[in-house]
Amino acid sequence: MTYSLAIDWLKIFCFFLGQDEWEPVCSVRFTYMRETYGTRCFSRLYRVRMANSEGGMDEFAEIEATPYSSILPEYAVMVRFVNRALYLPDFWELAEELLTVNNFQCKGISRIDICADFNEFAEINPKALIEGFAAKRLRHIGRGVGALYFNHGKGVERDEFGKPKPDYGVNYTGLSFGTHSSDAHVYLYNKTFELLTQGDKPWIKDTWVAAGLDVRNVWRLEVSIKSQGLKFKDRASGKNVEIDVTMVYDTHELDKIYHTFVRKLFAFIRNKSQIKNVTREPRIVLFDDSLPAYDRGAIRNISAGDRMERILIKSLYQFADRYRGRYIYEARERAQSLAASLAYGTGLGEWYEDKINQWETPIHK
Numbered sequence: 001m002t003y004s005l006a007i008d009w010l011k012i013f014c015f016f017l018g019q020d021e022w023e024p025v026c027s028v029r030f031t032y033m034r035e036t037y038g039t040r041c042f043s044r045l046y047r048v049r050m051a052n053s054e055g056g057m058d059e060f061a062e063i064e065a066t067p068y069s070s071i072l073p074e075y076a077v078m079v080r081f082v083n084r085a086l087y088l089p090d091f092w093e094l095a096e097e098l099l100t101v102n103n104f105q106c107k108g109i110s111r112i113d114i115c116a117d118f119n120e121f122a123e124i125n126p127k128a129l130i131e132g133f134a135a136k137r138l139r140h141i142g143r144g145v146g147a148l149y150f151n152h153g154k155g156v157e158r159d160e161f162g163k164p165k166p167d168y169g170v171n172y173t174g175l176s177f178g179t180h181s182s183d184a185h186v187y188l189y190n191k192t193f194e195l196l197t198q199g200d201k202p203w204i205k206d207t208w209v210a211a212g213l214d215v216r217n218v219w220r221l222e223v224s225i226k227s228q229g230l231k232f233k234d235r236a237s238g239k240n241v242e243i244d245v246t247m248v249y250d251t252h253e254l255d256k257i258y259h260t261f262v263r264k265l266f267a268f269i270r271n272k273s274q275i276k277n278v279t280r281e282p283r284i285v286l287f288d289d290s291l292p293a294y295d296r297g298a299i300r301n302i303s304a305g306d307r308m309e310r311i312l313i314k315s316l317y318q319f320a321d322r323y324r325g326r327y328i329y330e331a332r333e334r335a336q337s338l339a340a341s342l343a344y345g346t347g348l349g350e351w352y353e354d355k356i357n358q359w360e361t362p363i364h365k
Contacts, residue, residue: 001118001120001121001122001287001288002118002119002211002212002213003116003117003118003211003287004116004117004118004207004208004210004211004213005114005115005116005251005254005255005258006086006087006114006115006117006204006207007086007112007113007114007115007248007254008083008086008113008114008115008222009080009083009086009111009112009113009224010080010081010086010109010111010112010113010248011078011079011080011081011109011110011111011112012078012079012080012106012107012108012109012110012245013076013077013078013106013107013108013109013110013227014076014077014078014079014099014104014105014106014107015073015075015076015077015104015105015107016065016075016076016077016102016103016104017075017103017104017105018075018103021065021066021074021075022065022075022077022102022103024046024063024102025101025102025103027101028051029050029051029094029097030048030049030050030051030060030097030098030101031048031049031051031057032046032047032048032049032063033046033047033049034046035047038064038066039064040353040356041064041067041068041069041340041349041353042064042065042066042067042068042077042078043065043066043067043068044064044065044066045062045063045064045065046062046063046065047059047061047062048060048061048062048063048098050085050094058084058085059082059084059085060081060082060085060094060098061079061080061081061082061085061095061098062079062080062082063077063078063079063102064077064078064079064080065077068337068340069337069340070337077104078110079098079099079104081095083201084201084203087203087204087206087207092249106244106245108227108230108244108245109227109230109243109244109245109248110226110227110349111224111225111226111227112224112225112230112243112248113222113223113224113225114222114223114225114248114254114257114258114261115220115221115222115223116220116221116222116258116287117191117204117207117208117211117213117218117219117220118213118218118219118221119213119214119217119218119219121284121285121286121287122285122286122287122288123284123285123286124284124286126188126190126219126221127172127190127219129175129188129268129284130148130172130174130175130188131172133148133175133268134148134172136271137270137271138268138269138270138271138284139268139269139270139271139275139278140177140266140267140268141267141268141269141278141279141283142177142264142265142267144177144178145177145178145179146175146176146177146178147174147175147176148172148174148175149172149173149174149175149176149189150170150171150172150173151170151171151173151193152170152171173189173190173193173194174187174188174189174190175187175188175189176188176189177265177266178265180224180354181351181354181355182226182229183225183226183228183229183351184223184224184225184226184229184261184265185223185224185265186221186222186223186224186261186262186265186266187220187221187222187224188219188220188221188222188266189219189220189222190217190218190219190220191204191218191219191220192215192216192217192218192219221262221266221286223258223261223262223265225243225261226351227348227349228348228351230242230243230244231243232294232296232297232298233296233297233298234294234295234296234297235295235296235297236294236295241294243257252292255291255292256291256292256293256294257294259287259291259292259293260293260294260296261296262286262287263293264296266286267283267284268283268284268286269281269282269283269284270282270284309342309348310348310351312342313339313342313343313348313352314339314355314359316335316336316338316339316342317335317336317339317356317359318359339352340352
């Protein structure tokens with residue numbers, strides 16, 4: 001099976017190693033533009049641009065600085081690299097240069113999306129897999145929520161001239177397990193169709209051509225991992241694993257991490273009656289089974305604590321909405337600030353950012 005592996009999203013948490021609050025350091029390669037607004041958790045947002053070979057400027061990264069919460073030191077910053085930059089052949093050298101000129105020290109990954117692009121799985125067509133799951137001919141190993149994506153009455157597959165083949169039925173375009181607030185979730189979708197309908201990205205197509213893929217019908221299986229999902233136990237060795245930048249920089253290690261999550265979150269068997277033990281049923285082969293992977297398991301002492309912390313954070317944020325009274329409303333800002341501080345202090349910052357929109361709905365008692 002031929003596939004192209006890439007990092008499609010990368011956001012890292014850093015410390016500024018200077019004496020005072022960070023200020024942008026311009027160089028021959030990088031320039032900065034400050035936005036008139038910040039983000040939910042940082043008051044300053046900068047867009048980093050990089051000089052290209054044609055004498056112009058390309059977007060390279062975003063830097064969030066000056067946290068609102070006092071629990072984070074004033075020298076804490078977030079760096080998110082834009083999608084196009086991640087596909088540059090010298091991305092890691094450029095990223096290291098940006099961190100070095102600004103005196104940033106990477107402390108960990110906040111979120112990373114790893115994806116494989118291909119035309120066919122090793123043993124099944126991606127569209128057939130989705131259709132089989134929807135029709136209950138295939139069974140997903142594991143429980144949880146997910147989503148099925150389709151277009152009704154619109155062709156998805158392309159002919160030799162790049163035009164949609166007529167098809168007026170239900171065309172399945174994607175299947176996901178987990179949610180955007182999950183520590184890790186996985187999403188299979190028709191990437192060619194997405195680029196045709198939502199905007200082209202030539203730099204991604206260049207990787208397809210280089211890998212020898214048929215660009216008319218490329219599927220993507222993407223794993224999105226947030227900070228809490230980056231820590232797990234390898235049951236084969238008994239050791240705890242924490243994914244950091246040095247690991248994803250290594251192509252072989254990145255491949256191993258990717259297949260670890262795919263095997264755990266996106267595994268299928270053929271459905272039949274009276275299955276007593278799904279672990280004994282032969283799995284449908286998606287990628288080469290001989291590819292290395294960790295035997296991912298939960299770190300129990302972390303998982304148990306997270307649930308209680310999430311309940312406390314949510315309760316603090318909704319404190320003033322849940323109860324009535326002038327003095328309670330006056331304490332709202334302090335309660336929400338404490339919720340943010342607790343979230344970032346326990347590594348739940350990304351989860352907190354995903355959830356606060358849902359928590360804005362009043363729930364008065």
